[in-house]
Amino acid sequence: MLRTLFFLTLTLLGNATVLAADLNIAHGWARETPPGRLMTAAYGTLTNTGDKTIVINGVSSDVAAHSSLHETLIERDRSTMRPVKSLSLAPGEEAELAPGGMHIMLMKLDSPLKEGQSIDICFKLENNNDVCHDFSVTKYKMSAHSH
Numbered sequence: 206m207l208r209t210l211f212f213l214t215l216t217l218l219g220n221a222t223v224l225a226a227d228l229n230i231a232h233g234w235a236r237e238t239p240p241g242r243l244m245t246a247a248y249g250t251l252t253n254t255g256d257k258t259i260v261i262n263g264v265s266s267d268v269a270a271h272s273s274l275h276e277t278l279i280e281r282d283r284s285t286m287r288p289v290k291s292l293s294l295a296p297g298e299e300a301e302l303a304p305g306g307m308h309i310m311l312m313k314l315d316s317p318l319k320e321g322q323s324i325d326i327c328f329k330l331e332n333n334n335d336v337c338h339d340f341s342v343t344k345y346k347m348s349a350h351s352h
């Protein structure tokens with residue numbers, strides 16, 4: 206009985222650790238807020254480096270009361286945004302969050318974000334622990350690869 210429990214615990218912990226670490230976040234940055242505004246967007250490259258599908262069911266950050274994944278759509282020549290409920294990444298798949306495309310929307314910020322600051326953004330993974338990562342606050346850049 207004890208042995209079974211021990212084995213189960215190890216298996217559960219093992220799965221959680223492996224999967225959470227399999228979400229790689231690179232080039233993470235958040236846009237400095239324009240004067241007088243308390244919302245902004247964050248970008249970066251998400252890669253599934255593991256061998257199981259990763260499902261991201263949401264995002265959160267200490268600095269914002271409301272955060273969500275958004276995609277940008279062009280409707281009648283106008284750019285609009287809409288929330289993405291969940292994002293699936295197959296093994297080896299990469300998702301680029303960039304201006305004009307998918308992004309992390311940070312709303313109801315506690316205070317404006319300034320260049321040089323660093324914020325923590327967490328990804329809620331299905332059946333797993335949250336994965337948190339540092340995003341540096343910078344002024345607008347054309348793409349995450351421009352540096």
Ligand SMILES: [Cu+2]
Binds near residue numbers: 308309
């Ligand atoms: Cu948005």
